[in-house]
Amino acid sequence: MDKGKRTGISVGEKPTVTMDVTNGTVIYIWKTSILTRVLDHKIAKCVGCGVCLICPWDAITMGPVKETASGLIEGAPLVNVDPDLCTFCGLCDSACIFRAFEARYEGEGAINEYERIDGIHRIDEEKCAPCVLCTKVCPTDSLEVDVKVNRKESLVTYQGEEYAKGTINIDEKKCSFCGLCEILCPDAISIYWSEAVEPPDFRPAVGIRVNEDHCDYCGLCADICPDDAISVECIESGPRTIKQPEITGELKHDNTTCVKCGLCAEVCPYEALEVTKPFSGEVIIKQLDKCDPTGCHNCFNICPIKAIYPTGTADKIEILEHCMYCGACVIACPYDVLDIKREGYNVDQIERAKEWEAARKRAFESIVGISPPSSGLFERDIVVDIARKESQQIKQHEAWDSVDGERKAAMRAAQDLRNLLKKKPRHHLQVERGRVDKLIKTMKSPEKGQEEE
Numbered sequence: 001m002d003k004g005k006r007t008g009i010s011v012g013e014k015p016t017v018t019m020d021v022t023n024g025t026v027i028y029i030w031k032t033s034i035l036t037r038v039l040d041h042k043i044a045k046c047v048g049c050g051v052c053l054i055c056p057w058d059a060i061t062m063g064p065v066k067e068t069a070s071g072l073i074e075g076a077p078l079v080n081v082d083p084d085l086c087t088f089c090g091l092c093d094s095a096c097i098f099r100a101f102e103a104r105y106e107g108e109g110a111i112n113e114y115e116r117i118d119g120i121h122r123i124d125e126e127k128c129a130p131c132v133l134c135t136k137v138c139p140t141d142s143l144e145v146d147v148k149v150n151r152k153e154s155l156v157t158y159q160g161e162e163y164a165k166g167t168i169n170i171d172e173k174k175c176s177f178c179g180l181c182e183i184l185c186p187d188a189i190s191i192y193w194s195e196a197v198e199p200p201d202f203r204p205a206v207g208i209r210v211n212e213d214h215c216d217y218c219g220l221c222a223d224i225c226p227d228d229a230i231s232v233e234c235i236e237s238g239p240r241t242i243k244q245p246e247i248t249g250e251l252k253h254d255n256t257t258c259v260k261c262g263l264c265a266e267v268c269p270y271e272a273l274e275v276t277k278p279f280s281g282e283v284i285i286k287q288l289d290k291c292d293p294t295g296c297h298n299c300f301n302i303c304p305i306k307a308i309y310p311t312g313t314a315d316k317i318e319i320l321e322h323c324m325y326c327g328a329c330v331i332a333c334p335y336d337v338l339d340i341k342r343e344g345y346n347v348d349q350i351e352r353a354k355e356w357e358a359a360r361k362r363a364f365e366s367i368v369g370i371s372p373p374s375s376g377l378f379e380r381d382i383v384v385d386i387a388r389k390e391s392q393q394i395k396q397h398e399a400w401d402s403v404d405g406e407r408k409a410a411m412r413a414a415q416d417l418r419n420l421l422k423k424k425p426r427h428h429l430q431v432e433r434g435r436v437d438k439l440i441k442t443m444k445s446p447e448k449g450q451e452e453e
Helices: 065-069 091-095 133-137 180-184 220-224 263-267 298-302 328-332 357-367 386-391 405-423 425-432 437-444 446-452
Strands: 016-022 025-031 035-042 060-062 079-081 101-107 120-123 143-149 156-158 164-170 189-193 205-210 230-237 240-242 247-253 273-276 279-285 308-310 317-319 338-345
Touching: 035 079, 065 298, 065 328, 091 101, 091 357, 120 247, 133 143, 133 263, 143 180, 164 205, 180 189, 180 220, 220 230, 263 273, 279 317, 298 308, 298 328, 328 338, 338 357
Parallel strands: none
Antiparallel strands: 016 025, 025 035, 035 101, 060 079, 120 273, 143 247, 156 240, 164 230, 189 205, 279 338, 308 317
8 A cells, every 4th residue: 555545645635624504513524535524513412511522632622601501692602623623533423422523434445433422222112101201301302102092982881871970089299291191081181281391300291180071980091090190989870881991102212312311211100211321420519608599590501401400498409310420510600519520431332343442442431530531542653764754855834034024914813813712712603603893803902802792
């Protein structure tokens, strides 16, 4: 093989790097004549957790997470990627548990398979009723269900006069709002579903009521209730036969959007779901005295799965079991109240092992504190051919003293622009969107630009 093409790049060919924003996705493209590397950053999926800061090239920096969590900024990227530093290695993609990054490679021999940190979502079809509860509480809308239950009128057959007397009671404290009773008998039972499913109990409805004018106390709703929340007593009725209902259907799971938080498994009344989270660990409340859950809602607002909430007691805040230990709340907190301790990670392994997966493993271990990020992450054995190097004609950079004044000013301005974009993520966003008026004012008069912000 030609030594000049070992990396897939012809000798002397400089890759072109471009950036574009389309439908809320920042698209970075690195391209040569025979290989294309693409990195998509999906702004809406990013939660600002900072896991992607394992980038060994320091190409990723945090954006305005605190400002976004507090509501001061809306729609801004919570992390910024410097395309000049990015090598398109895909580490950010394989570490992001929210799939905010997607790295792909195009060209002859390009491989798009690699290990990634990911959880596991399992459905026990024998235990699953199914019902609608998990679909109502899923924070990422990753579950879809089709439930079929025989209607009550097809199961209760009278041999004469249709009448019944009795009592029916529903204990809403026990009810999980699985929805089966309403599907069985919509004329007599109504569930008042809620759009806002809030912690800590994540009840998907505000109440359930019975219209006894349409209830004949057959008891079928009590038979199918998984929570023993319904009690029915029939005192008197006309001659009738009652058949038990059949519950059929299918629960579908979208693995591409599911973040494996485990909330669905926690609320499932049938214990039909099992979830392994991407990370194990704990969130530590280290400075509770600084926490102000009344005036500051940053951690509640930034959490993508509502795993942290205000208690209204002396405890102030509580972290729930389905917390994924992503760390977004830690970064969003303006008072340094929280800390994250990750103890382990789960990996979606691939069958074909590749030599660079060892480096990827070291990167994953750095996230959970097993090894520091810089411990030989991408070690390379480089052999320099001295004789060949001496024979090459190397063009030296022009001496600074020989550069004319106009070019010096342009070079200084370019460096000032680079420094400003690194310090001010908001300006980085403005450049991406073509809004450079404020940026120009800031560069011409830094003090005035700061006042305007």
